[in-house]
Amino acid sequence: MSPQAQHSARRPHPNSSRLRAPRPLAAAGALALAFSAVLATPLDPLTRQASAATGDKVLTVAVAQSVDSLSPFLATRLLSTSVQRLMYEYLTDYDPGDAHPVPGLATKWTASADKLTWTYTIRSDAKWSDGQKVTAQDAAWTFRKLMTDQAAATANGNFVTNFRSVTAPSPTQLVIELKKPQATMTALDVPIVPEHIWKDVPDFSKFNNDTKFPVVGDGPFVLTGYKADSYVRLRANKDFWRGAPKFDELVFRYYKDQDAAVAALRKGEVSFVAGAPALTPAQASSLDGQKNIRVNDAPGRRFYALATNPGARAKNGRKFGDGDPSLLDERVRHALFLAVDRKTIIDKVFQGHAVEGQGYIPPRFATYFWKPSAGQALGYDPAKAAHLLDQAGYRKNADGRRVGKDGRPLNYRVLCHATDPNDKAVGQYLREWWAKLGIGMTLDCLDNVTDPWLAGKYDLAFDGWSVNPDPDYVLSIHTCAALPATPKDTGPTDNFVCDRTYDDLYDRQLAEYDPAKRATVVKQLESRLYDLGYMNVMAYPNAVEAYRTDQIASIETMPEAAGNIYGQDGYWSWWSAVPADSAGSSGGGSTGIVVGVVAGVVVLAGAGVFLARRRRATADDRE
């Protein structure tokens, strides 16, 4: 990933081609996933009892995403990058109020007149959890690693492509020299790692930072335990320079089934439920107004889109994949756009827990939010869509299906995440809308969409990203530079878009230091992307999440007014969370066990009685 825009649950991104699992393995993984579904909820790991015994205040968060990697150099998923925020301090943080850059590890920063030399003053009151001081040398080493080691650049490489050199003249001074101006210098979302620990790592593409606990860090929490698809456990860092967190322990517990997570919240086994990616409307309305539960329904930082395969290709010019050639025609793409009724999707699928999609960046980031002009907008207009398809040469045949010049009827495969109910629901609407146009559609819902996605073997796909206050990353994934080097490699590209005009605009915004001017260029960029018709942003889903007020007395949202709690651009929520008096009690867990045991006894007794009666009956019969 990259900090600029973390992957949300929607599109699990691979770390690198080297790590791509062969198919059988992927199938086995899917199998394992399916299995955990059968087994439903994870049994209460002993974590809770153990910690409750010592009287610690534990904040348990139910999450539905699994961790891809705990290494800051590889992690791209929302959960993993959120954990990175907690483990490692960054140079700068985003203000929880309006997301302007505020001091993190760097207390202040200055740029030279030509804006090519940036000097950061590193704070001297920060310490690693093993007692060593955090110095500018750690930061310099981290950036240099990103610049020199291809494997280390997997997640955050986009920040350092412009860097000429990084030096640390003194323990409190970091100097970065640039080749070209770069607007993201105050928003370098790179976790700074301790050099004395990480210099011994042999292969950054394989090291997942989960071998030795506790993991040395300087963030508000220290990672103390991790079990794949089970939990991530963190302890409060009492020496954190901004102040110690109020909770003693923070546990992200994995729930494959969202209903199980909601049930756990009702019973008090977890303090917080982060939806996957949001609570469903039914869950939210059933939790709303319950005693001791608060539902937080806030504008999200994600967009939810339909991405078109523009013909997958690599930087070396080689084409691959099997995207439908008809999608290369802009008129066809626009027709597909015009046949999508976004308002219905908001009303029916999201049931109001989302905002209708327009431009690329969600309205929450007002500076960069753009919406199409009246003449440009591709609203719901099936008649115009039909007209465009006629123009493009795809006319209806006798069966009412659109056929190309080769006589083949149009039929698109839409890649959907089997784990996301919204994909399936929207997919059903798309199918009916497009069927009216005469276009066939197959919904391919997979547990692992990554393989066909990277291979370009799809026509359209459900897509979504969480956008950071600085939108550089989500913009960068549509540049030609993001394409994979060869068809065998993996690039940061989202869906293989490569457009010269877009690239020029991208370079201009990156080099523009004036915020207002940069925003103007970013909006032009969004306009260009909209016109290309490769990304149909259908909705900006709200963050719908819930927590127990008898366990969490208060917690900071971001932005402060109507903001989300889980998946923030920073550690504010978990760092600021204040425990309520009853927090951390282990009542829920043991109640569950008691209920389970009682139910088991009842079932066994019932079976016994039944068998006994049956036995008697057959005994009579035998006589």
Place this chain on the structure above:
Amino acid sequence: MTAGATPPAPGAAEAGAPGAAGPRALAWRRRRASAVRFWRQYRTRRAGLAGLAALVLFALVALTAPLTVGSGVAGVTDAPGGPLEAPSGEFPLGTDRFGRDLLGLVVWGSRVSLLVGLLAAVLSVVIGAVVGVTAGHFRGVYATVLMRITDWFLVMPALVLAIALATVMSRSLGTVVLAIGVTSWPTTARLVRAQTLAVESRPYIERARALGGGHWHVMTRHVLPNVMPLVLAQTTLMISSSILAEATLAFLGLGDPTVISWGGLLQDAREAGAVSAGDWWYLLPPGIAIAVVALAFTLCGRAVEAVLDPRLGVTR
């Protein structure tokens, strides 16, 4: 077994007088008589009759669904109600997450659930019968190898195997049928093989061989008719487990998400959060429908088994 139409052989129809009937006509007459005898015994079993009545009802509902609810019930864009409405006069079983009428969906879903259940059961029993009869007939290395394969399938948890198959293949009805059929045949194969061994040890098989009957003749003319009752009973029992397996796979999200089936409805309900929201009308109807159909097939299967197997027949 051959309870259906029994077209009389040409000879019998013209001959008129029973005494003049040829061997073919005699065979048909015998079959008709045994069918009547079968029905008479089956009729005495109340559970079997109840199962049969339920099945006829479900079959009627499924077959007439295009007339009663129509395929439009599955459409989401013109759904009549609001999402997750509680049961009311307009929607007797409430609505689903898209605002579709759940009663209509349950009726429409019966088509897929029954179809997949039947096809998967037939596939499974056909595989099982072929393996069982050939293994029982040929013996030797062939039978040993085949039976070890059967054993392997028998010890593999069928659900896991079916999930694996459904995962690697494209999501469609055919895949689900195949996944269930390919994983559930070993029991049938074992049963049929045992029966084949018993039949083949009878003297008349030896006589048929002596008269020049080949493998094919013996298997199709002598063994198969004798194992048919067993196969039939096994099929009936297998259907209920196939319907359950289909619902399980659909519930785990391994079916085609755009096809309406009972298991798929349960999966939709789970994903929409109906369980924690307490929207019982989304969960209960498809669940009850699955249970009732599976029960009906089991009752029928048990009754058929009891009628055809004299040893079971006396106890109840």
